[in-house]
Amino acid sequence: MTQGPLTTEAGAPVADNQNSETAGVGGPVLVQDQLLLEKLAHFNRERIPERVVHARGAGAYGTFTVTGDVTPYTRAKFLSEVGKETEVFLRFSTVAGNLGAADAVRDPRGFAVKFYTEEGNYDLVGNNTPVFFIRDAIKFPDFIHTQKRDPYTGSQEADNVFDFWGLSPESTHQVTWLFGDRGIPASYRHMDGFGSHTYQWNNEAGEAFWVKYHFKTDQGIKNLTAEEAEILAGKDPDSHQRDLREAIERGEYPSWTVYVQIMPAAEAATYRFNPFDLTKVWPHADYPLVEFGKLELNRNPENIFAEVEQSIFSPAHFVPGIGPSPDKMLQGRLFAYGDAHRYRVGINADHLPVNRPHATEARTNSRDGHLYDGRHKGAKNYEPNSFGGPFQTDRPLWQPVAVTGVTGESVTPVHAEDNDFVQAGNLYRLMSEDEKERLVNNLANALSGVTRDDIAERAINNFRQADGDFGKRLEAAVQALRG
Numbered sequence: 001m002t003q004g005p006l007t008t009e010a011g012a013p014v015a016d017n018q019n020s021e022t023a024g025v026g027g028p029v030l031v032q033d034q035l036l037l038e039k040l041a042h043f044n045r046e047r048i049p050e051r052v053v054h055a056r057g058a059g060a061y062g063t064f065t066v067t068g069d070v071t072p073y074t075r076a077k078f079l080s081e082v083g084k085e086t087e088v089f090l091r092f093s094t095v096a097g098n099l100g101a102a103d104a105v106r107d108p109r110g111f112a113v114k115f116y117t118e119e120g121n122y123d124l125v126g127n128n129t130p131v132f133f134i135r136d137a138i139k140f141p142d143f144i145h146t147q148k149r150d151p152y153t154g155s156q157e158a159d160n161v162f163d164f165w166g167l168s169p170e171s172t173h174q175v176t177w178l179f180g181d182r183g184i185p186a187s188y189r190h191m192d193g194f195g196s197h198t199y200q201w202n203n204e205a206g207e208a209f210w211v212k213y214h215f216k217t218d219q220g221i222k223n224l225t226a227e228e229a230e231i232l233a234g235k236d237p238d239s240h241q242r243d244l245r246e247a248i249e250r251g252e253y254p255s256w257t258v259y260v261q262i263m264p265a266a267e268a269a270t271y272r273f274n275p276f277d278l279t280k281v282w283p284h285a286d287y288p289l290v291e292f293g294k295l296e297l298n299r300n301p302e303n304i305f306a307e308v309e310q311s312i313f314s315p316a317h318f319v320p321g322i323g324p325s326p327d328k329m330l331q332g333r334l335f336a337y338g339d340a341h342r343y344r345v346g347i348n349a350d351h352l353p354v355n356r357p358h359a360t361e362a363r364t365n366s367r368d369g370h371l372y373d374g375r376h377k378g379a380k381n382y383e384p385n386s387f388g389g390p391f392q393t394d395r396p397l398w399q400p401v402a403v404t405g406v407t408g409e410s411v412t413p414v415h416a417e418d419n420d421f422v423q424a425g426n427l428y429r430l431m432s433e434d435e436k437e438r439l440v441n442n443l444a445n446a447l448s449g450v451t452r453d454d455i456a457e458r459a460i461n462n463f464r465q466a467d468g469d470f471g472k473r474l475e476a477a478v479q480a481l482r483g
Ligand code: HEM
Pocket: 050, 051, 052, 053, 054, 057, 091, 092, 093, 109, 110, 111, 112, 125, 126, 127, 132, 136, 137, 138, 140, 195, 196, 197, 311, 312, 313, 329, 330, 332, 333, 336, 337, 340, 341, 344
C-alpha cells in the first residue's frame, strides 16, 4: 500500500476515523456517514464458509525439484528432466476441527500440494497417512458427521465415532494407525505426506502405470504423546502453524524427499490386494519406493486469508501424463472439491493469485460471474472459432481404462488377500512393545468415553480380528477404565 491519507473504499480521504457523524452533539447517527456504514457492512462480510473438513490449516510456497528420471512412466512435463524446478504451494491441515481449533490433536493431517506446472496446475491432495477410514465416497458425509459435533450435544461424541468405526470394519487399519505414535505429529514439518490414492501415470508411448506417492520428511518423524499434546493444545493452539512460519522465517526450510511406487497397469487385476482400495497399502517388498524428487518450502504467504483460506486444491486438477484411478473414494473426490470451491470461494476462485496457473495461463471460454476481473478483454468466448481462439489438443491427459460388466451399486472387488483386518494386524505386529502399549492405552482412553457396551464391544471386536493379542489387551484396558 502506498503512503498517504486513510481513504474510503472508493479512495476519498477520511477526515475522522474516531467519531461517527451525529445530528447535533450527542444526537443520533446520520445515514450520510458513509464511512461508518461501509466499515460495519464490510466487517459483517469478512468471513467465508470454512472448509467443511480440513478447516484448520497453514500454507507455504516452495520448490519441487526432480531428482530421478521418471520419463519411462510419465510424460508430465514438470517431471521431464532431472534438475527441473517447479513452484509449489502446500497447505497442511487437521481434519475434524473447525477453523479456530487447536493444532496438537489426534487427527490425520492434510498434505495438499499444488504444483504450478507449465501444463497447468497439478494438485495432489493427500494426507499424512497412506490409507483412509473408508473405501467408498458414498460413506464420507456419514463418516465426517461422526467426527464433527453431534447435532444435539454440540460436542464430538465417542459414541458416534466408535459406532461408525465399529460398523465400518474397513476403518480398522486407519484407526490402528491413528491411535499409534504417528497419530499426533509434533509439527507439520515432522511428518510424512502421502498421495494415499492410486493414480495413473502414462508415458509418451501411451503405456499406463498405477502409482502411489510418498513424501518422506527430511526433518525426521517427531510425534507428541497424548499427554504432551493435551498440554500443548491448551498452551499454544496455533503450535503447528507457528512452527511452520517461524522455521521458514529463520531460513530453516523444511523439505521432503519424494518417492513413487509404480505398478505396471497389467498387474493390477491379479495383485494380492485390490490396488484401488484406499484402506490398503502396497507393501514396499511388492512395489519398492522409487525416489524422484525433493520438495522444499521456502516462502511464507503474506496474507493468510488471501493465500491460505482462499486457496483451493482439487484431486481433479491433473496435467498430461497423470490421471485418476477407478478408486471409488477418489472418483467421489473428483466431484466434491470443485463443488466445495464454487460454494466456499466462488465461481472465479481459480482466478485468485494463489490458485491460478503461474507457469502458463488458463485459456477457457468461461466468462463473467461474481468478481470476474475482465481478464479476457474482448476475446471471443466460444470454440471452435475463426478468430485464433484457443483450440483442443485431441490428446487426453490419461489413458483409457478397460471396464466390463453391468451397472449397479457394486461392492469394491476383493482380491486374493483382501479382508478388512489383515493390514491392521500386520501394522500392530510391526510395533515395538512400547508402541503397542501406547496404542492400546490411547484407544482404551477414547473408547472409555463410549456410553453403550454394545458399541464398545463391536469396536473392540474389529481390533480382535486384526490381532488376537491386540483385541485381548484392548478389552482388558477398556474394562479397567469402564469398570
Ligand atoms: C470421498 C471422500 C472425500 C470427500 C468427499 C472429501 C471432501 C472434501 C472437501 C469438500 C474438502 C473441502 C474443500 C474446500 O473447501 O476447499 C476437503 C478437503 C480436504 N481433503 Fe478431502 N474428502 C474426501 C477424502 C479425502 C481423502 C481420502 C484425503 C487424503 C488422502 C483428503 C484430503 C483432503 C485435504 C488435504 C483437504 C484440505 C485441502 C486444502 O488444504 O484446501 N480427503 N475434502
